[in-house]
Amino acid sequence: MTLRVQDLNFSYGSRAVLQSISFEALPGQVTAVLGANAAGKSTLLKCLSGLLKPSGSIALDGESIADMSPHRRAHAVGAMVQDIGAPARLTVLETALLGRLHALTLKVDPREVERVMGVLRRLHIEALADRLLTELSGGQRRMALLAQALAGSPRLLLLDEPTANLDLPNELEALRLVRAMTAESGLVTVVTLHDLNVTARFADRVVLMGEGRVIGSGAPEDTLTPALIERAYGVKTRLLRDGDRVVIVPEG
Amino acid sequence: METHSSYARQSKRKCSLLLVFAALLLLAVLRDVTTGAAGLGFKQVTAAVFAPDSVSPTARAVVWSLRLPAALTAAVVGASLGLAGAVMQTILANPLASPYTLGVGAGAAFGASLAIVLDLHLASLPPEYIVPLFAFVFAGGVCLVVAMLGHSRAGSSAVMILAGIALLFLFQALQALLQFFASEGDLQAIVFWTFGSLQKAAWSKLGITAAILFAALPLVLCDAWSYTALLLGDERAESLGVRVASLKRRAFVLVSLLTAAAVCFTGTIGFVGLAGPHIARALCGDDQRFYLPLSSLCGALVLSAASTLSKSIVTGGIFPIGVITALTGVPFFFALALRGRWTR
Numbered sequence: 001m002t003l004r005v006q007d008l009n010f011s012y013g014s015r016a017v018l019q020s021i022s023f024e025a026l027p028g029q030v031t032a033v034l035g036a037n038a039a040g041k042s043t044l045l046k047c048l049s050g051l052l053k054p055s056g057s058i059a060l061d062g063e064s065i066a067d068m069s070p071h072r073r074a075h076a077v078g079a080m081v082q083d084i085g086a087p088a089r090l091t092v093l094e095t096a097l098l099g100r101l102h103a104l105t106l107k108v109d110p111r112e113v114e115r116v117m118g119v120l121r122r123l124h125i126e127a128l129a130d131r132l133l134t135e136l137s138g139g140q141r142r143m144a145l146l147a148q149a150l151a152g153s154p155r156l157l158l159l160d161e162p163t164a165n166l167d168l169p170n171e172l173e174a175l176r177l178v179r180a181m182t183a184e185s186g187l188v189t190v191v192t193l194h195d196l197n198v199t200a201r202f203a204d205r206v207v208l209m210g211e212g213r214v215i216g217s218g219a220p221e222d223t224l225t226p227a228l229i230e231r232a233y234g235v236k237t238r239l240l241r242d243g244d245r246v247v248i249v250p251e252g
Numbered sequence: 253m254e255t256h257s258s259y260a261r262q263s264k265r266k267c268s269l270l271l272v273f274a275a276l277l278l279l280a281v282l283r284d285v286t287t288g289a290a291g292l293g294f295k296q297v298t299a300a301v302f303a304p305d306s307v308s309p310t311a312r313a314v315v316w317s318l319r320l321p322a323a324l325t326a327a328v329v330g331a332s333l334g335l336a337g338a339v340m341q342t343i344l345a346n347p348l349a350s351p352y353t354l355g356v357g358a359g360a361a362f363g364a365s366l367a368i369v370l371d372l373h374l375a376s377l378p379p380e381y382i383v384p385l386f387a388f389v390f391a392g393g394v395c396l397v398v399a400m401l402g403h404s405r406a407g408s409s410a411v412m413i414l415a416g417i418a419l420l421f422l423f424q425a426l427q428a429l430l431q432f433f434a435s436e437g438d439l440q441a442i443v444f445w446t447f448g449s450l451q452k453a454a455w456s457k458l459g460i461t462a463a464i465l466f467a468a469l470p471l472v473l474c475d476a477w478s479y480t481a482l483l484l485g486d487e488r489a490e491s492l493g494v495r496v497a498s499l500k501r502r503a504f505v506l507v508s509l510l511t512a513a514a515v516c517f518t519g520t521i522g523f524v525g526l527a528g529p530h531i532a533r534a535l536c537g538d539d540q541r542f543y544l545p546l547s548s549l550c551g552a553l554v555l556s557a558a559s560t561l562s563k564s565i566v567t568g569g570i571f572p573i574g575v576i577t578a579l580t581g582v583p584f585f586f587a588l589a590l591r592g593r594w595t596r
Contacts, residue, residue, distance in 0.1 A: 074493025
């Protein structure tokens with residue numbers, strides 16, 4: 001099961017946001033999309049989730065995502081968008097249940113509830129199940145949305161800034177969980193991130209973007225180089241060795 | 253399993269809430285039927301309802317021709333407005349959306365006024381249906397124009413709300429223009445219509461409003477989970493598998509029919525479409541499986557209580573019900589706003 005993106009182009013009006021994007025994301029691996037603000041990362045994820053209709057091809061296991069019916073796409077793709085606007089008066093469990101929308105009826109099958117509770121337990125947020133979204137912090141809300149994205153047992157998991165609003169311990173824990181679940185379930189996971197060092201630690205592959213184009217893709221050690229980082233962000237960096245890890249430090 | 257049982261418990265509590273409100277509505281309708289100027293006691297009225305042959309023809313006529321249709325109309329109109337308001341607030345993601353804040357009431361009032369001023373007669377339609385027909389067409393028309401404008405901008409809620417407010421002002425201005433040129437008799441009829449009243453309730457009219465309500469309710473409930481998903485935003489709902497544009501189109505057609513059928517026979521009745529959903533949300537949250545029917549029941553309960561109140565203020569007289577809902581609704585609304593329980 002592979003996600004294959006080929007020659008993707010997308011424009012908002014006359015403004016080209018994505019140009020000739022091609023890359024592959026493999027099952028059981030976390031592929032991180034990196035780039036400066038307005039590089040086109042969120043637009044790329046919206047295209048991958050089927051919300052936007054770009055030219056080019058996006059195929060999951062050879063099946064075009066654009067050709068899937070909304071129900072089938074929702075079943076195959078679990079997406080977590082950047083923001084949900086004003087939170088509704090829904091509990092975390094109700095929010096996560098929506099990830100299984102295709103299976104919900106007026107009287108909810110207890111097995112569906114139990115399945116979703118399993119996801120909450122896996123994310124260590126089962127204690128929040130009965131809490132309203134309106135009562136939660138931004139970080140807790142993102143965990144509820146992550147649970148929703150995972151609840152549908154997707155083949156492709158798309159996470160847009162999953163660690164925004166999370167403090168450091170929760171950021172590391174959330175990424176550790178995403179990585180573990182990706183490996184266990186053989187998911188194709190594509191995630192947008194900002195922090196280069198966190199990416200170097202958690203991602204199996206990196207797609208580095210600049211001005212709507214891919215300027216490098218591959219293993220973190222091959223893509224997170226000072227030269228490519230400078231092209232993507234316009235910032236000079238140095239690589240420091242810390243045992244077997246590499247730490248990226250901005251210069252100046 | 254603990255939270256699973258807690259979820260089942262919460263669902264049961266919300267189901268009980270629906271049953272309690274249904275029972276309260278039954279009591280409110282009964283109270284409404286037994287309240288009035290004809291000097292009929294509770295026993296006589298209940299006898300007239302359940303054993304019509306055991307009471308005098310006058311008592312039977314008062315109960316069956318006047319009070320029952322009016323009391324049931326109050327409940328059905330309230331339920332329709334409550335449901336329409338709830339659906340509007342969900343699809344527009346705005347707690348201020350209601351059939352009246354979006355100009356539907358103003359459209360209906362203008363349609364009714366136009367029919368009164370033009371004094372039209374259609375051979376195929378009884379005269380008492382001309383004014384409601386015009387009110388229905390204009391109310392439904394406002395809903396559809398708002399929906400079409402929104403659709404042209406990919407269902408943008410802000411566009412729909414602004415369009416509704418613009419139409420509200422447009423029809424208020426047109427209504428004022430009509431009143432300016434209307435004869436004294438027409439002016440009186442227009443003012444009476446805009447007060448909102450259950451005086452002209454009749455079984456045939458009630459049948460139309462009730463048929464639309466009972467056809468719309470199951471259709472809305474079939475989409476309850478999709479409406480719930482919509483609360484997280486259009487994009488989120490779309491990625492969960494909801495066909496957002498098609499859902500909003502369906503919703504607007506139902507809201508148009510519900511609102512138009514509710515106001516065309518009774519005139520302007522404000523706040524029910526706003527208050528019902530807010531009471532329901534404060535009681536059961538945003539899970540639309542419970543929120544939508546509870547909004548409908550709350551709307552029915554509020555209008556039924558207002559109907560009883562309208563007959564109790566002045567002995568032998570009936571206050572316009574639209575005035576009652578606005579006068580009692582505003583303080584109630586302030587109280588809700590101050591407690592902060594009405595927002596999402």
